[in-house]
Each structure stands twice: as structure tokens, then as C-alpha cells.
Amino acid sequence: MPSAHAAPPCPVPPATGPAWLQAHGLACRRGGRRVFSNVDLDLHAGQALWLRGPNGCGKTSLLRLLAGLGEPDEGEAWFEGEPVRSLRPEMRGRLRYLGHANALSSGLQLGEALGVLARLGGAAPSRAQVADALVQVGLAGRIDAPVASLSQGQRRRAALARLMLDHEPCLWLLDEPLEALDADGAALFEHWLRAHLAHGGAVLMTSHAPWPSEGLPLAQWHWDDAVAQ
Amino acid sequence: MTPSTTLPAAGAASLGVWQRDLRLAARRRGAWLLPLAFFAAALSLFPLGLGAEPALLRRVAPGVIWACALLSTMLTLTTLFDGDAADGTLEQMLIAQRPLTRTVAERVAAQWLVSGLPLVLASPLAGLAFGLPASALGVLALSLLLGTPVLALLGGLGAALALGLRHGAALVVLLVLPLALPTLVFGSGAVLAALNGEPADAALSLQAALLILTALGAPRVTAAALRIALA
Numbered sequence: 001m002p003s004a005h006a007a008p009p010c011p012v013p014p015a016t017g018p019a020w021l022q023a024h025g026l027a028c029r030r031g032g033r034r035v036f037s038n039v040d041l042d043l044h045a046g047q048a049l050w051l052r053g054p055n056g057c058g059k060t061s062l063l064r065l066l067a068g069l070g071e072p073d074e075g076e077a078w079f080e081g082e083p084v085r086s087l088r089p090e091m092r093g094r095l096r097y098l099g100h101a102n103a104l105s106s107g108l109q110l111g112e113a114l115g116v117l118a119r120l121g122g123a124a125p126s127r128a129q130v131a132d133a134l135v136q137v138g139l140a141g142r143i144d145a146p147v148a149s150l151s152q153g154q155r156r157r158a159a160l161a162r163l164m165l166d167h168e169p170c171l172w173l174l175d176e177p178l179e180a181l182d183a184d185g186a187a188l189f190e191h192w193l194r195a196h197l198a199h200g201g202a203v204l205m206t207s208h209a210p211w212p213s214e215g216l217p218l219a220q221w222h223w224d225d226a227v228a229q
Numbered sequence: 230m231t232p233s234t235t236l237p238a239a240g241a242a243s244l245g246v247w248q249r250d251l252r253l254a255a256r257r258r259g260a261w262l263l264p265l266a267f268f269a270a271a272l273s274l275f276p277l278g279l280g281a282e283p284a285l286l287r288r289v290a291p292g293v294i295w296a297c298a299l300l301s302t303m304l305t306l307t308t309l310f311d312g313d314a315a316d317g318t319l320e321q322m323l324i325a326q327r328p329l330t331r332t333v334a335e336r337v338a339a340q341w342l343v344s345g346l347p348l349v350l351a352s353p354l355a356g357l358a359f360g361l362p363a364s365a366l367g368v369l370a371l372s373l374l375l376g377t378p379v380l381a382l383l384g385g386l387g388a389a390l391a392l393g394l395r396h397g398a399a400l401v402v403l404l405v406l407p408l409a410l411p412t413l414v415f416g417s418g419a420v421l422a423a424l425n426g427e428p429a430d431a432a433l434s435l436q437a438a439l440l441i442l443t444a445l446g447a448p449r450v451t452a453a454a455l456r457i458a459l460a
Contacts, residue, residue, distance in 0.1 A: 068324050070460040092326040101317025107253045115244035116318070122326030123243065130242040 018081065020045050020171055020202055021066065021095075025075035028061045035061055037074065041204075045169065048193065048203040048218045059206040060100070063173050066204065067097035079171070093122040096166070097173045102159035104147045110134070110158055111143035117162050125165045133164035138188060152180040160189065169200035178209050193218075246322075246332050250339035264301045264344040265351060271297040272355055283360050290359035291420035294369065295376070295413055298348050302377055303405060305344045306384030307391070307398035309336065310455065314392055323459060329452040337385040337448070345377035361424065368423035368433070375436040376416040382447035383408050389454035412439055 019042040027037035035058035043049060051059050065072050068084040077084045079095055087095065104113040111130050118125050125133075131143050137157040142150070150158065156179060163172060178186050186209075193203060203218075244252075254260040275293050279285060313319040322332050352373050353366045361369065386408075387401035394400060419432035 069320060089326045089328070092324060095324070097320070097324055099317050099320055101315075101320070103317035103321045105249065105253070105312070105316060105318055107256055108249065111242055112244055112249065112252065115242040116246065116249045117321060119243040119245055120321055120325035120327055120332070125242050127242040 019043060021077070021079055021204070022081075023066060023075065023077040026062065026065060026072050026077060027074035028058055028065060029073050030058075030061065039075070041066075041077075043171070043202050043204055045200050045202050046197055048197055049205070050218050050220050051204065051206045052208070052220055052222050053206075055208070060175050063097065063175050063204070063206065064099070067095065067173050069097070089122070093166075094168065094170050095173070096121070096163055096170050097175075098159055098163070098177060099175045100179070102155045104155055104158060106148045108147055109144050110139070110147055110150065113147050114158065114162055114165070118165050121162075121166075123165055129165060130161075133161040134158070136164050136188075136192070137161040138185070153182055153185060156180045157185055157188075160192070163196075164192070169196075169202075172196065172201065172203045172205070174203065174205040176207055177205055178207050245335065247335040247339040250336060251342065254339070254343040260305065261343045261347055264305050265347045267304055268297055268301040268348055268351065268355070271300065272358070287360040287424070290356060290361050291365075291369070291417040291424065294352060294355050294359065295373075295417040295420070298352070298373055298377060299380055299406075299409055299413055300402075301348060302345055302380040303384050303387075303402050306340060306381060306388055307401040309340060309385050309388040310392050311388075311397075314459070319455065320459060323456060329455065330448045333385065333389075333451045333455070334444075334448040337381050337451075340385070341378050341381040345381050348377060349373045361420075364426075365420055365423040368429045369420045372416040372419045372429075372433060372436060375433065375440050376412045379412045379436075379440050379443045380405075380409055382443045382451075386447050386451045386454065389451045389458065392455065392458040412436065415439070 021041065021043040023039060023041040025037075026039040026041075028035045039062060041049075051062070053059055061070075064070050066077050066084060068087060071085060079087060080091060082088065082091060084095070103117060104110070105116065108116070111127065111134075114130050114133070115125070118130075127143070131140075134140060134143055137160055139154060139157055139161065142154075147155065147158075156177075160177060163170070177189060181189060196203065272294065275289065276286060279289065310319060313322065323329055325332065349370055352370050356366045356369045383405045384401065387405040388397075390404060391397035391400045415432045415435045419429040419436065422429040422432060
């Protein structure tokens with residue numbers, strides 16, 4: 001059975017207590033084709049896992065299943081011991097999913113779009129907090145800019161700014177968070193990731209880009225090794 | 230100094246889904262002008278097609294105005310969830326802390342305020358143009374006030390069921406029309422009764438009952454359909 005933290009190539013903080021996010025025997029089919037099967041996973045607070053693999057191997061499908069979007073064909077995923085498909089609302093607020101799409105409505109101003117996302121996630125940030133989050137991602141002073149006027153990279157930064165609006169430690173499920181980010185943005189992301197982990201959060205992310213720097217407490221999980229059928 | 234300290238108003242930034250939809254509608258005038266224009270254009274076809282005979286027009290007015298209102302409401306509802314599905318907001322709604330049923334109800338309510346309420350307000354004018362007596366105008370507006378929310382709820386359900394399908398818009402109308410028939414029958418029936426000098430209470434009560442039933446059931450089914458569409 002492949003396990004996510006069986007032999008991490010990078011140093012990860014030791015797992016203490018029960019796993020935050022757990023999956024057992026997950027399988028997924030798309031259009032009659034078996035995308036993956038028998039995926040096991042344990043993720044603890046303070047851990048970060050980088051899921052690597054070729055296009056079409058099912059990284060996005062796995063993240064969606066773990067986020068509670070869609071039903072696995074086999075197996076089950078749990079967040080703090082509860083199946084992710086039927087999480088209590090107050091626990092939903094601690095599981096953050098960022099997909100390929102940035103979820104910013106194009107008719108809105110940036111601050112409004114983030115306000116909608118925050119409200120959906122159960123948070124009620126003030127305008128000042130939203131502005132601060134935008135400063136952190138390098139979009140200072142753009143709170144009233146129309147979403148439609150931003151570049152792809154700026155929208156990605158804004159989507160990541162949503163993650164800065166949480167106060168308690170969260171589990172991030174990030175699908176290609178570095179997509180469209182420039183070198184400066186990728187360095188910033190690394191900085192947020194460190195702060196997030198130090199704050200007791202956890203991350204499961206996919207990326208096909210080579211990691212920009214060494215020394216990040218990020219366990220690499222190569223898909224081919226993990227999902228040997 | 231960060232921009233946050235220089236902002237004049239440091240109020241709440243969080244925005245409900247219905248507030249978002251109303252703001253979007255305020256910025257895109259087409260959202261509320263288009264259904265109204267369609268309503269007016271469709272109504273104007275009937276005097277041209279049937280001939281400008283006052284007695285005939287008065288006789289067909291309840292059915293014609295109601296059918297035009299129904300089609301006009303459907304016009305904007307067929308794509309209710311398409312934008313959110315395309316930009317990823319719908320995924321976030323599905324896994325949000327706020328219940329999806331509530332989000333759906335907020336979206337439909339905002340959509341009704343934008344595309345249904347203007348029809349209700351314009352309907353007395355339409356009635357006057359068709360020569361309805363003053364006594365029937367109030368019943369016409371009231372029947373549309375009770376009926377158009379039902380149409381909005383059913384249209385939202387159709388939009389969720391047809392999400393991601395090709396030719397989804399035509400499919401939504403076909404799916405929803407049979408479900409909307411009772412509302413159409415009782416709505417135009419109420420106006421017809423008022424036109425004939427009979428009490429319209431029974432038909433209006435039935436419409437109110439339909440509204441309550443639909444409001445209780447449709448958002449849940451719509452939410453379930455959205456979950457299936459995005460699974």
C-alpha cells in the first residue's frame with residue numbers, strides 16, 4: 001500500500017496525533033477509464049505534500065475528491081475523522097480548496113470578489129483585512145480594480161490572497177498554485193507556505209513546475225510510485 | 230504605510246451571494262432590461278397578428294400576458310449557473326461553509342428581483358394596452374407577483390439540470406415548461422375570472438400554495454442537481 005509519508009525525500013515534521021486528512025483505498029473513474037485506484041494518504045498538521053506526476057494522471061481528480069467535490073468510486077476520505085462528503089459546516093471553514101479556476105467573478109471589483117469568497121467560507125473580513133491580504137500578495141492598492149482588468153498572474157495572486165484571510169490553521173488543497181505566477185510570485189508563495197506551516201497549517205498541492213528553491217519542508221510524492229496498481 | 234490605513238471606509242468586505250448578484254445586475258443593464266424588452270416585444274406581436282379588435286384582445290389578454298411573462302422569465306434563467314461554473318465560483322459554493330440550498334435560494338431570489346419584479350410592475354401597463362378593465366389589472370399584477378417567483382425557482386432547477394450540456398438553453402425551457410403549466414393555468418385563470426366579474430380568490434390561493442410548495446422543494450433539488458453536475 002502506498003502511503004503519502006512513507007519515505008519522504010525531504011524532512012517533514014514528525015507526525016503526531018491522528019491525521020488531519022486521511023484517505024483510504026480511493027479510486028476514481030472518468031469516462032469508463034480507471035484514472036487511479038487504491039490511493040492511501042495521511043496528512044498531519046504542519047506537513048506539506050507536493051503531488052507530482054504527468055498530465056492526466058488524476059492529480060486534480062484526487063484533490064477534488066479530497067475537497068468533497070464528487071464521490072469516489074471506491075474508498076473514502078476523512079477530514080478530522082469525518083467523511084469529507086458530509087462535513088459539518090464549521091469544519092468546512094478549515095478545508096480550503098483552490099482549483100485551476102480562480103473563482104473570481106469577472107463583473108466584480110477585486111475586493112468584492114474576495115468578499116464573496118470569504119462569506120461563502122464563513123469568514124467576515126473587514127475591508128482593511130482584505131486590503132492587507134492583497135498587500136501580502138503584491139497587489140497593494142488594487143482592491144477596487146475590476147477583476148476583468150487583471151492579468152492571469154494577478155488573478156492567481158488574488159486567489160491566493162483568499163487564503164490569507166483565515167485566522168485559524170487550515171488545510172490547503174491547492175491545484176497548480178504556481179500556475180501563471182512569475183518568479184517573484186513563486187518566491188512569495190514559498191514564503192506564505194512556510195508561514196502557513198509554522199502556524200500549524202497543512203498543504204497538499206500539485207505542480208508540474210520544478211520547485212524554485214531547496215530546503216522547504218515539503219515532501220514530494222511522485223504519482224507513479226504512489227499509485228502502483 | 231499600507232493602503233488599509235489610508236482607506237476612508239474600513240467597513241465589512243464580506244459580500245453575500247444575493248448582494249453580489251444585485252451589484253452585477255446594477256452594472257449590467259441588460260440583466261433587467263432584456264427580459265422587459267422581450268416581454269414588450271412579444272406582447273406587441275399579438276395585436277399585429279390577431280388584428281386590433283378590442284373585444285378579442287381583451288379576451289385573450291390574460292393568457293397572452295401570462296405566456297409572455299413565462300417565456301421572458303425563462304429567457305434569463307437558462308444560464309443562471311453558467312458563469313459561476315465557468316470561473317470556478319460554483320465549486321466554491323458547493324464546498325462552502327454556507328449551505329448550498331441557501332446559496333441557491335439567494336441566487337434565485339436575486340434573479341427574480343432583477344428579471345421577475347420588473348414584469349410584475351410593468352404588467353398593469355400591458356393590461357391597459359390590451360384593454361383590461363381596472364378591476365382586472367390588480368389581479369393581473371398580484372397573480373404575476375405570486376407566479377413569477379415559481380417560474381424563477383423552476384427555471385433555476387432547469388438551469389442546474391442542464392448545466393454543462395450543449396443546447397442547454399432550449400433544454401431548460403423544454404424541461405421547465407410542463408412544471409410551469411399549473412402556475413400558468415391558475416395565473417391566467419385568476420385574471421380571466423376578474424375579467425368576467427367573478428371572484429379570483431380560489432385561483433390566487435392555489436397560486437400561493439404552489440409558490441410555497443416550490444419554494445420549499447426547488448432549492449433542495451437544484452442543489453442536488455448542481456452536486457451531480459460537478460461531481
